[in-house]
Structures are given as C-alpha cells and as structure tokens.
Amino acid sequence: MELKGSSYCSSFPDNFLFGTASSSYQFEGDILADGKGLSNWDNFTHSSGNILDGSNGDIAVDHYHLYLEDIDLMEKLSVNSFRFSISWARILPKGRFGNVNMAGIDHCSKCIDALLRKGIQPFVTLTHYDVPQELEERYGAWLSPKIRIDFQYYADICFKFLGNRVKYWVTFNEPNVVAIRGYRSGIYPPSRCSRSYGNCSKGNSEKEPLIAAHNMILCHAAAVNVYRTKYQKEQKGRIGIVMNSVWYEPFSNSSEDKLAAERAQSFYMNWFLDPIMFGKYPEEMHRLLGPLLPVFSKKDLECMSNSLDFIGINHYTSFYSKDCMYSYCESGAAGVIKSEGYALRTAIRNGALIGEPTEIDWLYVYPQGMEKIVTYIKDRYNNTPMFITENGVGTTSYIRNDVKRVEYMSSYLDSLATAIRKGADVRGYFAWALLDNFEWIYGFTIRFGLYHVDFHTLKRTPRLSAAWYKEFIETSKSIQTS
Ligand code: BGC
Ligand code: BGC
Numbered sequence: 001m002e003l004k005g006s007s008y009c010s011s012f013p014d015n016f017l018f019g020t021a022s023s024s025y026q027f028e029g030d031i032l033a034d035g036k037g038l039s040n041w042d043n044f045t046h047s048s049g050n051i052l053d054g055s056n057g058d059i060a061v062d063h064y065h066l067y068l069e070d071i072d073l074m075e076k077l078s079v080n081s082f083r084f085s086i087s088w089a090r091i092l093p094k095g096r097f098g099n100v101n102m103a104g105i106d107h108c109s110k111c112i113d114a115l116l117r118k119g120i121q122p123f124v125t126l127t128h129y130d131v132p133q134e135l136e137e138r139y140g141a142w143l144s145p146k147i148r149i150d151f152q153y154y155a156d157i158c159f160k161f162l163g164n165r166v167k168y169w170v171t172f173n174e175p176n177v178v179a180i181r182g183y184r185s186g187i188y189p190p191s192r193c194s195r196s197y198g199n200c201s202k203g204n205s206e207k208e209p210l211i212a213a214h215n216m217i218l219c220h221a222a223a224v225n226v227y228r229t230k231y232q233k234e235q236k237g238r239i240g241i242v243m244n245s246v247w248y249e250p251f252s253n254s255s256e257d258k259l260a261a262e263r264a265q266s267f268y269m270n271w272f273l274d275p276i277m278f279g280k281y282p283e284e285m286h287r288l289l290g291p292l293l294p295v296f297s298k299k300d301l302e303c304m305s306n307s308l309d310f311i312g313i314n315h316y317t318s319f320y321s322k323d324c325m326y327s328y329c330e331s332g333a334a335g336v337i338k339s340e341g342y343a344l345r346t347a348i349r350n351g352a353l354i355g356e357p358t359e360i361d362w363l364y365v366y367p368q369g370m371e372k373i374v375t376y377i378k379d380r381y382n383n384t385p386m387f388i389t390e391n392g393v394g395t396t397s398y399i400r401n402d403v404k405r406v407e408y409m410s411s412y413l414d415s416l417a418t419a420i421r422k423g424a425d426v427r428g429y430f431a432w433a434l435l436d437n438f439e440w441i442y443g444f445t446i447r448f449g450l451y452h453v454d455f456h457t458l459k460r461t462p463r464l465s466a467a468w469y470k471e472f473i474e475t476s477k478s479i480q481t482s
Contacts, residue, residue, distance in 0.1 A: 011417035014480050017121060017428030018473045019081035020074065020450065021390050022063065023128035023173065026437040028087065029060035034103035037093025039130040040141065044189035055443035061435050061453050064107070069460070070434065071114050073451060077466060078473045081121040083389060083430045084111070085128035085173060088154055094134040095150045105161045112165050123389075123430070124166050125242065126155055126223065128173040129188065129440075136190055142178070142212035148219050155223035159231045167237040170312055170389070171223045174244040175216040175272055183208040184339065187441060206339055207292060214294040217275050221300070224307040241276065242312030242389045243269050245377075247369030251322035251349060260323035263288075263341035265376070277381050279305040288338055310427070311377060312389035315412075317362060318354055318369035319345045358404070359396040360446060367411035374419040374426060385425045388416060392432035394439065394446040405450075405465040413472070431469060435460060 012018075025041045032038075045056035063070055074082055088095075090104035112122050135141045135150055155171070163169075172178075178188070184205045186193030192203030220241055227239050248264040250257040266274075266282035274282045279301045281293055296304065322329070324342040335345035347354050347364050355366035370391070377386060393408040409431065420426050436449035444455050450466040453459070 011421050012429075012476050012480070013420070013427070015427070016476070016480075017081040017123070017387065017430075018469075018476070019079045019083055019120075019123060019428065019430040020077070020434035021083035021430040021432045022434055022437070023085045023125070024087035024090070025057045025060070025128065025130050026433075026439070027060050027063035027084070027435070029058060029062045030064040031058050033064055034090075034107060035093060035101045036087065036104060037089035037098075037101075038133040039087065039089040040133055040136050040189040041130050042089075043133045043136070044191070050191075051441055051443045053443035053445050055438070057438045059458075060438045061455075062458050063435075066458065067111050068114055071111075071118060071120065073460060073462075074115075074120055074434065075118045076462075077434075077450070077470050078477075079469075080119060081123050081168075081428060081430070082115055082434075083123040083125065083170075085125035085130075085170075086158060088127055088130060089132040089134075091157060092132060092150075092154055095132045095138075096153045097134060097138070100157060105157075108162055112162060116165060121168065122166050123168040123170070123387075123428075124158075124162070125170040125173050126151075126158060127171070129178055141190065142182070142215050143208060145215060145218070147215055148222050151219035152222040152226055156226050156230070159227055159235070163227075163231050163235045163237065166235075168310075168387075169227065169237055169239040170242050171220040171239065172216060173242045173389075174314060175213065175220070175241070176268055177244045178216065179209040179213040183212050209339065210289070210292060210294060213271060217272060217304075218300060220272075220276060221304045221307045225303045238309035238385075240308045240310035240312050240387070241272070242314055243272060245269055245313050245315045245373050246345075247315070247318035247366065247373045247376075248321035248343070248345070249318055249354065249366075249369075249372075251320045251344075251346070254323070256323035256326050257321065260325070260341070260343040261321040263325075264321045264335065264343040264345065267339070267341035267343070270380070273311065273377075273381060275304065276307050277305070277384070284341060288341065308384070310385040310387055311381060312387050313373065313377065314390035314432075315370055315373055315388060316391060316393070316432075317364050318366035318372075319347055319364075320349050320354060321345060358393050358408075360394045363393060365393070365408055365411070367408075367415040370412045370415040371419040371422075374416065374424045375422070378419075378424045383423070383425050385427050387428040387430070388426065389428075389430050390432040391429065392448050394448040396446055398452075399447075400452055400461065400463050402463045402465045405463070406468045409465065409469065410472075 181188035186200035193200040194205040197205035248261040355364035436447040436453040
C-alpha cells in the first residue's frame with residue numbers, strides 16, 4: 001500500500017522528538033523484582049472483578065527484563081525519544097516511610113544509559129496512575145495533603161539520581177483521569193464513588209475528585225519547585241505535566257452549545273492547567289461549584305503560577321458537546337452532571353457519528369480534533385511549548401496488517417503539522433504505544449502496539465504501522481536536514 005503522509009513532514013521543526021510511549025505498570029511486570037513495593041494498581045488488579053479478562057500487570061510484557069531488546073526495536077524504528085514512567089514503589093517501596101530502594105534506581109539508570117547510547121532521549125514521567133499502596137493505606141494517598149511531602153521527596157530522589165541524564169521530566173500522567181476514574185466513577189483504584197455513580201463501598205463523587213485534583217496540583221507544583229530551585233540550572237532539563245485531552249465540538253452553532261463545549265474543557269483539562277499556569281481554577285468551575293472547590297492558600301500560590309516548562313497532551317478522540325444548563329438533558333447521560341459542567345458528551349449528531357468508529361468504544365477517528373485541541377491550548381496558554389505525549393488507536397482483534405492504525409496516525413500527524421505551520425509550538429510526538437501491553441481495566445483485550453506482542457511467549461513482531469512510522473520519521477528528518 002502507498003505510505004501516505006510523507007509530503008507533510010517538512011512541517012516538523014528541527015530537533016522535533018519522534019518517539020513511542022509506555023508506562024511502568026503497563027509494560028514492566030515483575031512486580032516484586034529487586035525490592036519493589038506494591039502499588040495501588042498491583043493491589044487493584046489482584047482483587048477479583050476489576051479487570052475485564054481477570055488479568056493483571058504481574059508480567060505485563062516483561063519490559064523489566066526485555067528492555068534492551070525493546071530499545072533495539074526503538075532503534076530500528078528510528079525514533080529519537082522514548083516516553084516511559086518510573087514506578088514510584090520501585091524507588092520507594094513504602095514511600096517516605098521506608099528506605100530508598102537503590103536496586104530500583106539502578107534499574108532506571110541502566111535503562112536511561114541504554115537509551116542514550118542509541119541516541120534516544122528519555123522522556124520520563126514520575127507517576128502514570130500508580131502510587132505506593134503504603135500511602136493509600138496510611139492516609140488515603142491523593143485525598144490527603146500529606147501526599148505532597150511524599151511526592152516532593154520522591155521527585156527529589158529521581159532528580160538527584162537520574163536528572164543528570166534526563167532532559168524531559170513529567171510530574172503526572174493524566175491527573176484528570178486519576179481524579180475522575182479513581183474518585184468519581186470509581187472504576188480505577190482506589191475505587192471510591194457515591195452509590196449513584198458506580199459500584200463502590202465508599203467515597204463521595206462530588207467532593208473527592210476535587211480534593212484529589214487539588215492535592216495533585218499541589219504535588220506537581222512542589223516537584224517543579226524542587227527541580228527549579230535545586231536541579232534545573234545544573235541539569236538543564238525541562239519539566240511539565242501530561243493531560244488527557246478530548247476535543248469538544250459544539251453540538252450546534254448556538255451560543256449555548258459553544259459555551260457547553262468551553263465548560264467541558266474547563267471541567268476536564270483547564271481544571272488542572274489553569275491553576276498551574278494562572279494560579280486559579282477556571283471561572284466556570286467557580287461559578288458552578290462554589291464552595292465545593294478547594295481554595296489555594298497564599299503560600300500555595302507563591303510556588304504555583306507558571307509552574308511548568310511544557311504541556312504534554314495525550315490526544316485520541318473528539319466528542320460533541322451539548323448544553324444541559326439551559327436545556328433539558330436526560331439524566332445518566334455522559335457529562336450532564338454539575339461536576340462535569342452540564343455538558344452532554346456524545347459521539348452522535350443527527351444520526352451520524354463524529355468520526356469513523358474504531359474497535360475501541362470511546363475512540364472515534366476525528367483528525368481535525370488534533371489541530372483544534374493544540375490550537376486551543378496554544379491560545380489559552382500563550383503558546384507554551386507542547387508535546388503530543390500520546391496518540392494512537394487500539395484494536396480488539398489480532399491484526400498484523402494494521403492499515404487502520406496507519407491511516408489514523410497519518411491523518412492525525414497531518415493535522416498536527418497544520419497546527420505547527422500555523423504557529424503552534426509543538427516539539428514532539430509520541431505514538432501510543434511501542435508494544436501491545438496491559439490496557440488497564442481492559443487487561444490484554446485491547447492492543448495499541450506498533451509491535452504485536454504474543455502475550456504467552458512475549459515475542460514482539462512489527463506491524464505495518466511500525467514500518468510506516470519508521471519511514472515517516474526518516475523522511476521527515478531527511479527533509480529537515482536537506
Ligand atoms: C481513555 C482516554 C480517552 C478517554 C476519552 C478513556 O477511556 O483512557 O485515553 O481519551 O477515554 O473519553
Ligand atoms: C493512558 C494510557 C492508555 C491509553 C489508551 C491514555 O489515556 O495514558 O496509559 O493505555 O490512554 O487507553
């Protein structure tokens with residue numbers, strides 16, 4: 001088949017990072033190796049009924065042992081960066097209440113060195129959904145302000161031992177997803193929600209997501225502060241946060257629906273980015289949530305505003321957004337509650353889907369959404385440098401000749417190139433994912449890899465998309481240097 005997309009490559013600036021992404025729980029396995037402690041996800045996957053196929057990340061795709069082989073695959077792909085996360089419980093099995101596990105640090109060190117030997121920049125996340133279970137048990141993890149002391153301590157250790165070789169740090173992967181799924185719907189650990197919101201034995205879906213989010217924002221700011229005051233000058237890296245992003249297309253041209261789409265962004269993404277950039281929650285949140293919204297103290301604010309160097313954007317899909325503040329929406333539908341800004345989220349309008357459906361129920365192909373979300377973030381946050389830290393599509397079936405994935409990536413990269421041509425400061429793109437892996441509550445039933453993984457033998461086999469991505473990157477680099 002013809003490999004589309006190469007004609008747009010010249011839009012990617014010099015030094016653009018092309019990479020693939022991963023996370024420790026989804027990739028590494030060996031959950032007790034070398035003194036690692038248990039995380040909230042180890043705990044969660046081991047209680048029955050939480051994961052669709054009853055599986056867990058005990059072995060995942062064994063990247064813990066196969067990392068050198070995997071780095072060889074990356075070299076073959078011609079990528080110049082790899083996004084991965086550190087398992088907090090591997091470094092601090094009991095948080096600050098126990099020892100630093102030097103074997104865990106050693107392992108990360110070796111991975112970083114192996115990447116650098118191949119000219120691949122490590123792009124490192126401190127937490128990708130996981131926290132040491134110890135902290136959950138001691139004080140409820142993100143629900144307690146105490147977590148800030150732990151997170152700052154953990155971040156400091158990572159900068160201290162690894163920061164001389166890492167130029168890109170991410171504090172959190174998708175804190176919005178952690179807050180919503182952990183504390184509103186309760187489908188992720190710590191499985192907390194109110195009765196009418198899900199199947200949890202405890203929690204408060206209206207209050208707790210806001211508290212958890214507030215503490216995560218403070219943790220982020222604390223880690224950035226440590227980096228800026230103790231390490232950045234010497235280590236010369238940059239630090240940011242990664243948000244899950246959805247593009248919300250107004251359901252109609254009415255000003256009500258346009259405002260609803262704005263509210264949807266504010267209650268999902270700006271919820272975190274506004275405080276981090278401007279020191280306050282979005283206006284719409286204040287108006288609708290009033291006293292439910294936690295308050296930043298004067299002292300908090302001192303270390304908050306502008307507390308990042310780049311914004312990481314995970315972007316997969318788009319939805320329509322329809323007003324429910326002035327018009328009636330059926331209760332129970334996605335987005336219609338106050339905590340989500342009274343903005344109905346739907347993929348269907350007048351009987352037509354927003355984009356081609358995929359085998360993943362929440363993922364529709366809407367490449368324009370890439371340009372739109374990037375432009376939205378550029379405008380709202382003064383063109384702060386951005387990275388697309390995840391983009392990709394999954395399949396439930398066993399496909400090697402993944403033409404649909406190639407079309408998806410090619411069209412989203414094309415749309416990204418348009419945003420860059422129009423002035424967006426985007427500095428990298430990471431495909432999710434290098435390999436098929438453990439897809440959270442879907443276990444091993446969904447495959448996002450450029451490489452197929454046989455989950456029994458763990459053998460990696462390139463899909464068509466791997467060959468396509470390689471060619472895309474090589475063409476792009478040759479245009480840049482010619
Ligand atoms: C996925 C996210 C996605 C979101 C869209 C979730 O299930 O994990 O990556 O962007 O749904 O609503
Ligand atoms: C998460 C990944 C996940 C991907 C696909 C993202 O939201 O960061 O961990 O595998 O979506 O659902």
